[in-house]
Amino acid sequence: MIQMSGISKAFSGNVVLRDVQFELLNGEIHALMGENGAGKSTLMKIMSGIYTKDSGEVRVDGHLMDFKSAKDSENQGIHVIHQELNILPDLTVAENLFLGKELEYGLGVLKRKEMEQETKRLLKKLGLDVHPRTRAGDLSVGKQQIIEIAKAIASEAKYIVMDEPTAALTDREIQTLFKTVRELKSKGISFVYISHRMEEIFAICDRITVLRDGEYVGVKEISETTFDEIVAMMVGRQLGERFPSRNAKIGNKKLEVKGLSADNAFQDVSFTLHQGEVLALSGLMGAGRTEIAEALFGHRKSTQGEIFIDGQKVQIKTPIEAMKLGIGLVTEDRKSKGLILDFSIKENIMLANLEKGSKASVIQPGKENEFVQNYINQLRIRSSGAEQIVKSLSGGNQQKVVIAKWLGTQPKILILDEPTRGVDIGAKKEIYHIINQLAEAGVAILMISSELPEIIGMADRVLVMQEGKLTGVVEKKDMTQERIMHFATGGEKIV
Numbered sequence: 001m002i003q004m005s006g007i008s009k010a011f012s013g014n015v016v017l018r019d020v021q022f023e024l025l026n027g028e029i030h031a032l033m034g035e036n037g038a039g040k041s042t043l044m045k046i047m048s049g050i051y052t053k054d055s056g057e058v059r060v061d062g063h064l065m066d067f068k069s070a071k072d073s074e075n076q077g078i079h080v081i082h083q084e085l086n087i088l089p090d091l092t093v094a095e096n097l098f099l100g101k102e103l104e105y106g107l108g109v110l111k112r113k114e115m116e117q118e119t120k121r122l123l124k125k126l127g128l129d130v131h132p133r134t135r136a137g138d139l140s141v142g143k144q145q146i147i148e149i150a151k152a153i154a155s156e157a158k159y160i161v162m163d164e165p166t167a168a169l170t171d172r173e174i175q176t177l178f179k180t181v182r183e184l185k186s187k188g189i190s191f192v193y194i195s196h197r198m199e200e201i202f203a204i205c206d207r208i209t210v211l212r213d214g215e216y217v218g219v220k221e222i223s224e225t226t227f228d229e230i231v232a233m234m235v236g237r238q239l240g241e242r243f244p245s246r247n248a249k250i251g252n253k254k255l256e257v258k259g260l261s262a263d264n265a266f267q268d269v270s271f272t273l274h275q276g277e278v279l280a281l282s283g284l285m286g287a288g289r290t291e292i293a294e295a296l297f298g299h300r301k302s303t304q305g306e307i308f309i310d311g312q313k314v315q316i317k318t319p320i321e322a323m324k325l326g327i328g329l330v331t332e333d334r335k336s337k338g339l340i341l342d343f344s345i346k347e348n349i350m351l352a353n354l355e356k357g358s359k360a361s362v363i364q365p366g367k368e369n370e371f372v373q374n375y376i377n378q379l380r381i382r383s384s385g386a387e388q389i390v391k392s393l394s395g396g397n398q399q400k401v402v403i404a405k406w407l408g409t410q411p412k413i414l415i416l417d418e419p420t421r422g423v424d425i426g427a428k429k430e431i432y433h434i435i436n437q438l439a440e441a442g443v444a445i446l447m448i449s450s451e452l453p454e455i456i457g458m459a460d461r462v463l464v465m466q467e468g469k470l471t472g473v474v475e476k477k478d479m480t481q482e483r484i485m486h487f488a489t490g491g492e493k494i495v
Contacts, residue, residue, distance in 0.1 A: 006056035034211035035424035049073035077158030089137025142173025243457030248439035251275035260305030265291035283465030326412035341391035375404035396427025
């Protein structure tokens with residue numbers, strides 16, 4: 001059992017945690033929840049020895065601990081699986097499993113056969129049929145996640161922290177992961193489960209601890225609480241309806257795609273998108289959804305098909321051409337594709353809007369500041385100001401900066417690829433309101449999402465993909481998770 005009490009931590013005088021408590025029992029799956037910036041990551045970094053606490057106590061099985069490094073916590077059986085997996089893609093599965101603790105005969109000669117045999121035994125134990133010599137980078141993200149758990153078990157972990165473990169997994173991979181976690185729980189291994197996906201929390205966890213603004217709010221048994229109660233604990237107020245009501249009037253056809261294909265990505269895709277419409281693109285991981293977005297934005301070459309905007313056939317070969325045609329793209333991976341993390345909020349927003357802050361190609365600081373501040377206010381970006389460096393913002397506020405960058409271009413067609421991934425429940429609702437307002441203003445929105453409740457709550461229609469092909473179109477009145485999944489798994493074809 002791990003007990004943390006009175007934990008406080010400040011950085012440069014900024015208090016991040018104040019008198020926080022957390023308890024992890026043996027053989028339980030314990031959710032740690034809170035909005036972005038609530039202090040979850042800092043608390044776990046103290047538990048895992050990455051940060052030192054300013055005050056408070058950490059006890060493992062009743063013994064007082066003072067972790068100075070990650071190695072100290074690992075010696076007590078604490079292992080962290082980060083959202084960005086620590087898999088070295090060019091090494092084999094066995095080499096990844098024994099990295100830093102290789103078995104040797106001596107003089108640097110490795111016991112490869114023994115390591116591969118042990119890898120095979122561990123993977124079999126976790127229900128993963130992968131050859132130990134397989135290159136780790138060739139595995140799906142779901143299988144890499146199981147490899148990370150195997151690394152923890154090989155290190156004799158008793159407590160495993162999982163940070164957003166399902167963010168990039170398919171539904172099938174999520175079920176495999178859950179099965180593995182439940183089996184390890186039955187053997188006495190404990191998990192801290194950090195996720196913004198409320199449905200998952202209620203499906204797999206035993207208890208929930210909630211933090212808000214760096215303070216402990218409370219702990220609840222899953223069986224004795226509700227979605228609304230946890231949300232109220234997280235944000236300090238009732239959020240009301242989870243999704244805003246849709247008031248947009250769907251207008252004329254804005255975008256038409258006919259027979260669009262791209263080699264090894266998707267084939268013969270056709271659909272229409274109207275003014276004021278939120279059209280969702282759904283499907284399992286690898287179905288071709290992001291690739292369609294990239295083709296429409298000129299970032300991926302299409303091999304056949306036609307694209308029409310306002311009834312006129314267009315050629316989109318580069319993102320610059322797409323922007324000139326009024327298309328914006330909020331990418332799936334904000335950190336590597338949507339933002340320059342070491343730049344300020346202002347610099348990131350102005351990247352796609354240089355002409356809005358300049359005159360005769362000369363930058364006008366006053367115009368820039370006014371332009372950026374307008375979007376900081378409109379999107380309620382929580383920051384110390386326009387000059388704050390983006391990497392220091394919470395995930396939800398980073399996402400709002402990406403959206404602000406594209407709103408500044410005044411797009412007629414806005415593609416949103418996983419717009420709320422890794423975003424807390426409060427920020428999600430704010431993003432939903434932004435989407436609603438854009439639709440009401442006549443913007444045509446193509447939204448890619450892996451969260452079925454989000455699709456059903458926000459979309460007017462759903463296009464469903466499976467293995468690069470469009471397999472179904474679901475109207476608002478027919479939307480259910482079961483129907484969407486039926487098409488996503490190839491249950492029916494469009495006639």
